[in-house]
Amino acid sequence: MTFIRRLDYRTVAWFLVLLLMICVVFLPLYFMFKYSVSDRASIITGGEVIPLWPYAPTLKNYLYILSYPDFYRAAAVSFKIALLTICIAMTLGVPAAYVLAWYDIPGKAVLLIGLISIRLFPDIVSIIPVAVIFSRAHLHDTYLGGALAHSLLALPYVIYIAMGVFESIPKDLEKQAEILGANKFYTLWRIVLPLAATGLAAAAIYTFLLSWDEFIFSYFLLGFGELNTLPIYLKQKMAYAPPQSILMAIAMLLSLPVIVFTMVLQKYMRSGLTAGAVK
Amino acid sequence: MSEVILKQITKSYKEKEVIHGIDLHIREGEFLTLLGPSGCGKTTILNMIAGLESISSGEIHIGGRLMNDVPARKRNIGMVFQSYALFPHMTVDQNIAFGLKIQKLPRIQIFEKLEWAKELLHLSEKGKSFPRELSGGERQRVALGRALVLQPHVLLLDEPLSNLDQELRESMTTELKRIHQNVGCTSVYVTHNQMEALRMSDRIAVIRDGRLIQCDTPMRIFERPTTVFVGNFIGSPAMNQFPARIAEAGGEAVVTIGDTALCMEKGRSQALLRHTGREVLAGIRPQQINFFKDREGMRHSDTDVRVEVQIYEPLGERLMVTGKFNSHDMVFFMIPDPEHLPKRGDALQVVIDGRHIHFFDRETGVRITDGE
């Protein structure tokens, strides 16, 4: 009897914490969504008191944003830079990950530690030298420049995720293919890449997301020219002090692809995010 | 189908030699097993034959051709891995035909060979299945088929049965033997399971610490182990070992364990005469110790000894008894009278068959030849 009561009390406490944490996670999102569908009156007064819901929910804000070409232009810039980033980061990162995962090369540990320690370098610190280099190389305000900068951020993650993918493919498969007469290239093309495809796609999408919502590099390398990515667009809009509903609608449009893909790909992203946890 | 010759092959990893000069002649069509405890280097030897690992020195000939520098894919060998290494994204058909496709055979020929392999391995129904849809035994057969379809010079098998459950393993052992008899391909089989080795092999090569200890037919290896190690490793339960002395009495050698003298045939005890005075190990297999209810059938070479029962373990039709003999453990089997099961502390009379006692040097563990 006492045992059951104790168990109950524990379970209830745990359940309350669970609910609380779910609220903590959802509350900011709720407000983002709430503002994005708010009518004017709700913004000023805060809307219906409980549960802080707009008087007259409206999609007007979204329609307003979507009726302006500069939003599309920013989205297109973001998209192009993200695709270019994928190309650069994957071309550089995947072969490196393959070698690191499958071959016992000298100094492997040092390379991996180096890869982690790149994260010691704050983005904002890199900005000044990168800006200097870019202006010398005329990469300022170009798609390539933006993509190169984003690749710098994405590359360690790509290498880590792709390494995990390659490591999950049994080496016996490669040996078997060799014994059956396949050369290295054939094995890579017919055995390794097909098996790695899903995981590599995940790495690519992760790269996309990283580039899509990257702010610091974009802002300082591209922000003063013609090429505005979505985050910069949002920042610039902020400067004009628009209604909060408009800001939040842009924020929603910016976040939505990230949320969706993160949910779908979390299995792969976890390996990239917790990389370095293995020391 | 061809013979495989290993000449003094060694393998070193960074100065450290792990395989020490193996000489092995695997005959055409033979089924040879590399048997040894885990970590003894048997898989390394297999990988060196396959070409997956380089050899540090020595020569490997397959089918009369020196293979030292030939890459694995050009050696024309078949290999079955412990993990089966089936390509998970390909169907059974695609898996089996993989090597044929690389050889760029005409479609019709690929098809014929595919059907032949599937027929041989009872996989005809499974052609369109993916590996994840197959049972363990079926995966095993696909891996085998994929190797055999190329008609390799040598078939290498790396503990192929160790991932199967006990029952399936039993039937696959027989199945493998049947397939080998059908195909007749020179085969090298790696295992640490002595029962598999004894049941399937034409010859067994016992490996220990990167050295070849003995290579012989299963029966010979069982009956005439050249070292204590082989004697212990092969046969279950392990051989009983007793420290013994060889002395001389009346023109014959007398071997004593403690104060018990062992009876032997005349010829054998005479042959041992030249080892008079040596301290040896007497190895007696549990199977050679009999529990007799009466003395009628006793031979001249049988020794009658007293054993005090310590533990007994029922194995179904018989008991495995561990007893004390001259303060040493002695394991033997008996078919008990259900009315009178032995108890701990009981004294039993057992008979040691003197024809099958093995003598080894106590220091080196090498068999003492006694004229046979």
Place this chain on the structure above:
Amino acid sequence: MLLPAFLFLFGFLVIIFQCLVKLSFTYVGSDYTEQFPSLHNYLSVFNAGEFKNAFINTLLFVIVGTPLELVAGLVLALVIYRVFVLRGLVRSIFIIPLAIPAMVTAIILYILFDYPNGHVNNLLMGKYAIFPALLSEPINWRSSAVSSLGISLVGKVWRDMPISMLILLAGLNSITRDQYDAAETMGARERQKFMYITLPLLLPAISTVLVIRSIEMWKEFIFPYFLARRFRLLGTLIEELYHDWNRGGDAAVVALILVLSIVACTVLLYWALKRTRLFLVKV
């Protein structure tokens, strides 16, 4: 195949470092003449109160924020660890903050803590029936260092707690049921099980979280950039010097100090954690 990626990464790293060092020793006078080498930038940075403030703010940010992230991650991880049904779903929910771009999180907080009519002010002033009035005047959250940096910290911890959670969860999952069962057969209570099994076995994961998160705290830029414009961290100070004041040399000095601080802090933390682990094992 390895070369291009690492050449790109380490090449950039070397160039960045070299560029920073050179910049930090180059003094640009008011007449745009360059002087190299010169310690002028270092002296001007060290003598300015802004730098001292920013450094102390950042240090506090790290000291307060890192344990906070650990606790947040630990709570989430322990909550998930007890979930038996829909575990995947609960974990997905807890990962969501990570999917929100940092700047969006910052802007949401910016709006919520707005003056005078943000939701938080309204709530505290009793404008909503669910909550009693605690204030008579709305607070201008962005006008004080404590509250503005505090809000940045809350945003940072909120957004990044899934990372700590995932690392700790991996650590928790490496502890097998058997180990708890074994302890239970030896008569351990819940609390003892936590003290003697969970905590020691989780220590490597905790160390990882502390090291990685403290680095991130030092590096923080976006949240204070949006939420605490008047009170700087080292990150925002660099931006301000470089961008608003056009003093690249000073910015490079601060940047170098930031990098050195991170390295020093990481080494120190690593050493301390190693000692702690040894100490715990000894007992």
